[in-house]
Amino acid sequence: MIDFTLAALAPMEAELAPLKPLMPSSYGRGVEGLAESIRALGLLRPLLIWADGGEHYLLAGSLRREALMRQGRSVAPALMLPPDFPREQAFALALADNQERGWNQAETALLWRFFVETLGTEGAANLAPYLGLAPSPKMREWCLRAAGLPEQGLAALAEGRLDLETGARLAGWAPENLGPALNLFDLLNPSKQKKKQWLDWLEDISRREFLCSAEVLEVEDIRTALADVERVGRPATEEIIRKYLWTRRHPLLAELAAARQARVRALALPRAARLELDPSLEDLKFGLNLTFATPAEFGQVAETVAKLRQSPDFQKLLDDDHES
Amino acid sequence: MSRDASPGGLTLRLEEEFRKTPLAENLGHSLAPQALEPLGPADYPAFGRGDLLVTRHRGEFIKPCPGTLNYNCCGLTIFHFGLGCTIGCRYCILEAYLGTAALVLFGNVAEGLADLRELLRRPPAERPRRFCTGEFTDSLLLDKRTGLAAELITMFAETEGAVLELKTKTDHTDHLLGLKHKGRTVISFSVNAPDICRCEESGAAPLSARLKAAQRAAAAGFPVGLHFDPLIVHPNWEEGYARTAQMIGEHLAGAEVAWVSLGCFRYLPSLKEVMLARHPETSIYDGEFIMGGDGKMRYPRPLRTRMYRTLVKALREALPEKTVIYMCMESPRVWRDVFGRDPETEGLAAELDRRAMELCG
Structure with missing residues (x-):
C-alpha cells in the first residue's frame, strides 16, 4: 500500500464519455433519485479515475456519471489517482467510496468474482473486508457461483428475492x-x-x-x-x-402416510384425545395428547384411552409393519 | 476378471521419529520413504490420493464403537490404527469427511498394540470380548505391506476369551492363512448384491473374489463373518440380495460362519451433495429417505423391515441355523418386526459375546 490521501489530489474536469468502467460496482440500481439530487444540489463528490496503460477507468461514480450524462452533461469534476497507483489499492478505494451505499447481493457476487479473476483468491481476500464479505469460504464460493446467474437471477439477487445460497445453486442449472x-x-x-x-x-x-x-x-x-x-x-x-x-x-412415503391416516380416522377418537404419530414412520415413540377441562371430562377421556388399549384397530396401528 | 483393491503408486511419507519402527520397516520393503514434517489431522488435506502418511496418533487407540442414539449397537471395541480408504465406495462417509484422499497410518501404533496387550491381560469378565479394526479404514487394504494383522492375530491367539474381527472389502487374506489363530480371529467380508458391488464399490475386490477369499480363510480354520452393510434399494434388489445369499451358501457350505450383520443404507444429510458432485452417475441417493432418530437419513422403516426380512430368509436357507444374524444400528421396532424381539444394545452385545466365546473355545 502506498501512503496516500484523496484530499491531496487536485480536482480536474474529466470527459465522461471516454471513461471505461473498471469493475461491476453497480447492478440493479436506478439513477432517477441520484439524478434528481444532482439537479437540486449539484455533484457533492467528484468521480474517481484511475489511468492504466493509456486508458482512463472510472473507479468510482458509475451511477453519478450515468445520471450526469442523462442530464446532457459531458464533463464532471473528478480526482485522478497518481500514475502507477497500485491496482489492488485502487480497487480498495473504489469500494471505500461506495461503503456508505453498500452492495446488494448481485453486486457482491459480481464484484467478488471480478476480484478473484483479476487478483487471484489471495488478492481478492484482501479486499473482502471492504466488500463486507464474511471470511466464510462457503459464502465466497456461493458468490463466485451466483455471479454466473443470467439476468433474471441477478435481478432477483439484487432485489433480495433470491438468497446467495439458492442463487449459487441455481447458477448450475x-x-x-x-x-x-x-x-x-x-x-x-x-x-x-x-x-x-x-x-x-x-x-x-x-x-x-x-x-x-x-x-x-x-x-x-x-x-x-x-x-x-x-x-x-x-x-x-x-x-x-x-x-x-x-x-x-416420495411415492412410497406418501402411500404409507395415507394408509396410516386412514387407520387413525378409523379409530374415531374424540377431539379430546389426539394421537401423535411420528410422520417419518420411524416410530421410536408414540404420543397421546389428552385435553380436558373438568374432572368429569377427565373421566370420559380416561375411559376412551382404556378402551383404545383394547382396540384391535389401535393395536394394528401400533404394530403395523405395512407388509399387508 | 480380477480387481485388486490394493492402492498402487503410493508415495510413503514418513515422520522421522518412526523411521526405525517395525511398521516403517515393513512398509520399506515395497515403498521408498520420503521425509515428512510432523503433522496433525488438520494438515492431512494438504495431501491427496497416492500419499501414504505415517504420522503420530494423539488420541486413544482403543475405543468402544460410538453407537448411535435410539438404535441398537453390537458393542464392538475398535482398535484404531489408521484412516482413509482408496476403495472409493459411493456411499462411504470416509469419502467425504476425512478431508483428504490420502491414507494415514499411525507411526506410533506400537503404543496402541501395547495398550491392547495390556487390556487383554485382564480377566475376560473385566474387559471387552470382541475387538475389531477398520472403523475408519479397511482392515486389510494395506495389510500385505504393514504386517499389522499378523501381529494382532498372534496376540489374540495367545489370549483366552477375546476375539478379533478383521473387516475387509478386499481379498487380501492369503498372507494370513498360515498363521496360528486358534479360531480367535474372525475374518469378515463386507458383501452386497452383485450390481451394488459392481457399480457402487467398483474399487473393491469383486464379490466372487471376496467369497473365494472367505472360502480359503474358512478352509484355513478361520471363522468368517459377513457384513451386508449397506443394503441398498436398486432395481431387482430382492433377486440381487438373494443371489448373494445363494453364492454365500455355495462358497461357505460347512464353514464356520461366526455372524452376519445387516444394515440398511444410512447417511448424514450433507454426504449426499458431496457424493453427487463427485459421482453424478450414482442413483443410490434417489431412493426415499427419512431423517432417523440419530440424525441420519434412512430408508422408511417399513422398507427396511422388508429388506431385512428378505435377506434373513435367504440367509437362513443358505447358512447353518447356529449362524447369528443381527442388524447393525437398527431400532427396537425394526428388531421386533424382523426377529420378533428387541435385544437392546446390551442384549445384542451379550449374544455376540456368547457367539465369540463359542468360537474361541
Missing part, C-alpha cells in the same frame, strides 16, 4: 430450467428453507425420472395452482406445490 424455478419463487416468494427443500425435490425427481426441472414444474397441478394464486392465496398455493413435489419425490 440449465437456462431452460432456471426460468420456471425463478418464476415460481417470484410468484410465491417462499422462505429460504422452502426454496431449498423444493429445489432438493426438483433435482431428485429430475434425476430419477430423467426429466428436466422445467418439465416437472410444467404439470397441470402446478400450472393450475399458480394460475389460481390470487384467489386461494400464497400460503395455500405453497402448500399445493409442496405437497405435489413431496408426493412425487
